[in-house]
Amino acid sequence: MYDDVLIPTDGSDDTRRSIEHGLALAAQFDATVHALSVVPEGPLGTLENETATPAAQRAADHVAFEARQRGVDVVTAVEQGVPHEVILEYTDEHGIDAIVMGTQGRTGIDRVLVGSVTERIVRMAEVPIVTVRLADEIRIDDEDEAERLARDALEERGDDRGVPLAGDVHRISGTWVVPLETEDGPVDARIDGVTGAVSFGPVDE
Template sequence: MYQDVLVPTDGSDGTRQSITHGLTIAEQFGGTVHALSVVPEGPLGTLQSDAAIDVADRAVTRVETEAVRAGVPVQTTVETGVPHEEIIAYADEYDIDMIVMGTQGRTGLDRVLVGSVTERIVRMADVPVVTVRLSEDVRIEDADEAERIAREALAADEGLEPDDPVLIDAPHRTSASWIVPLELDAADVHVHVDALTGDARIARRNE
């Protein structure tokens, strides 16, 4: 029934639960999740930049990581344009059966814009649209705190010998999860720290 589920994402906290919902629906019906991130370009000016594209890439990669972990087929795409127009066009082109998206984006202007995009999609889409509201507060908002939790998780893992892990790159947060890349003697790892709960999961780079 729902063989192709579209999850638009901007990498913000408001998309975290929509990703979970989209994966659950796709898994239940044996479908594919389509992760789409749109770099905005429209009446408010061109917002495209290397940084914005990097955020969009990270956003769809986050969905891909979660989908692979859940055993759900996934397709990722980054587009540039007016967000609601690109989402509708993608849904039409790929015969999407359902759209699952958050009602909130980042704070301030982004929060207003994402809410506006969702409202337009609900009015314009020819397929069912499931809207998911972010109901939990982000607890881990500081990169240093995320790094501290990541290092504690490594120290507690008996299968690793962390010694003195070296930070490869600055921790970054997408969909309410911090990703902390660290270099060990044996292998490089990414520690995923849930910004809502503080839980940490260690992923070796070849996972």
């Protein structure tokens, strides 16, 4: 029924649930996930700046990481434009069978923007839309706590607790990413902001 499932993401905490739902749907139908992050432009959007595109790439890469953890095929894309137009165009161009997305984005104007984007997608898309409204409460909301959990998990694996940070600690879609330099090379420790569960993976490019 579904061969290609699109998960638009801006990396906000509220996308955590939509990513989970999208990946579960893809796994059920052995579908490919398309992780799309749009750098908005226009009078209501967050205009391009030196941090916008890297942040969008991180958001798409996070979906890819979670997909690989579940054995789901995934492709990523970062595009710039009017969000709902980009999502609809991507849907048509890539033969998307279903879209799974949240109803809220980041705080402030972007929260309003993403709600508006979802509403337009629901009205205009010609494929099934799954909207996810519920957000989880982030329990791990402090960068220092996330780093401590990452180092504790490394110690449990037998790695040196004193490993240095290899980049900036950041939160993406409700997950803390703590880049660490270990004896075996750099790794990203990923701490689920809701459950506190820690996993390790390759460093984001």
